[in-house]
Amino acid sequence: MDIGNSLFFQPVLIQIKPWRRSGKERKNIKTNHFLGIYQEVLPVKVQKPAKIDNLAALIEPVSAFAKELGFSGKRITQIELILEEALVNICEHAYEGKDGVAIVEVGENSENGLFIRVVDHGIPFNLLAFQEKKSTDPIAERKIGGLGILLLKHFTDNLHYIREDNKNILTLFVTSPKEGLSKEDNAPYRKFG
Amino acid sequence: MEINVRHDKKAVVASITGKVDATNAMEMEKRFEELTNGQGNILVVNMKDLHYISSAGLRVILIISKKLKKRKGDILLVGLRGSVKEVFEISGFDSIYKIFDTEEAALAHV
Numbered sequence: 001m002d003i004g005n006s007l008f009f010q011p012v013l014i015q016i017k018p019w020r021r022s023g024k025e026r027k028n029i030k031t032n033h034f035l036g037i038y039q040e041v042l043p044v045k046v047q048k049p050a051k052i053d054n055l056a057a058l059i060e061p062v063s064a065f066a067k068e069l070g071f072s073g074k075r076i077t078q079i080e081l082i083l084e085e086a087l088v089n090i091c092e093h094a095y096e097g098k099d100g101v102a103i104v105e106v107g108e109n110s111e112n113g114l115f116i117r118v119v120d121h122g123i124p125f126n127l128l129a130f131q132e133k134k135s136t137d138p139i140a141e142r143k144i145g146g147l148g149i150l151l152l153k154h155f156t157d158n159l160h161y162i163r164e165d166n167k168n169i170l171t172l173f174v175t176s177p178k179e180g181l182s183k184e185d186n187a188p189y190r191k192f193g
Numbered sequence: 194m195e196i197n198v199r200h201d202k203k204a205v206v207a208s209i210t211g212k213v214d215a216t217n218a219m220e221m222e223k224r225f226e227e228l229t230n231g232q233g234n235i236l237v238v239n240m241k242d243l244h245y246i247s248s249a250g251l252r253v254i255l256i257i258s259k260k261l262k263k264r265k266g267d268i269l270l271v272g273l274r275g276s277v278k279e280v281f282e283i284s285g286f287d288s289i290y291k292i293f294d295t296e297e298a299a300l301a302h303v
Contacts, residue, residue, distance in 0.1 A: 052215050077245060077276050084247050088215045134285040139258050147248035147284050154283045 042107040050091045050102040050120060059083050062106045062116055069114060071176045078155040079174055085148035086118045086170060094122025094168065113157070113175040120168050127152070127170060128161050196224050203303040204235035206296060210242040213250035222253040229257060234266030237299045241272025246280055254286070267291070269299040
């Protein structure tokens with residue numbers, strides 16, 4: 001039996017600290033008072049109908065979180081691109097024309113990294129199975145699809161996919177390079193849209 | 194995103210400002226369709242003030258250039274920089290399009 005999810009032992013959400021503290025304090029803890037069971041709750045979770053019009057609402061909280069962690073303007077732009085490509089794929093293909101949701105969660109991964117979990121309840125789709133490569137085919141022969149996956153993979157440090165409980169769960173790991181940044185790299189954070 | 198257009202003797206010049214993503218790529222496609230429906234076969238796209246482009250924007254560039262190629266036309270790109278330049282390099286678009294530093298250089302090529 002999964003005690004943490006059973007009806008009797010429903011976890012109680014307790015906010016330990018406000019978010020905007022130091023990195024290690026940026027957590028919420030779910031605690032079951034009976035057993036002392038706890039699990040971390042990620043600091044940002046957004047759920048919206050899987051529509052292109054909701055891209056900004058799904059992406060902006062991640063950008064803000066990355067900014068708070070000290071990511072450069074350039075890296076935040078890349079994170080926005082990664083997330084846009086993942087979410088557009090959900091909006092256009094996951095639910096085959098029917099209504100559905102897209103969920104984005106983000107948390108710290110290490111001293112200079114974060115992970116973004118992108119979840120949908122649509123048809124199974126393992127993005128990692130697609131081996132899109134840089135193409136130099138002339139314009140007339142160039143395929144129109146596949147560019148998004150190519151860009152997403154390029155700007156992501158690591159990717160993980162699992163199909164679980166009828167959900168596609170894609171986790172994107174992103175680090176913040178600390179060296180070789182130009183003035184442009186450190187440009188102020190730009191609002192999405 | 195904002196698109197400003199001027200008509201040169203040799204080409205139509207469209208300058209894009211801001212950001213092209215999945216929310217506004219259709220608008221860009223529609224505008225470029227209009228600009229290339231007439232007699233003009235050459236579209237110069239100035240991207241010096243474009244800060245962001247996703248695959249949705251690349252797709253529009255590809256669709257319009259395929260259309261122009263069929264009637265011996267072309268798209269010339271100007272002023273790619275920062276993350277936009279990087280996206281063109283990663284996708285291989287930098288090797289299939291003619292890219293210039295300035296509008297003058299692009300128009301001199303026509």
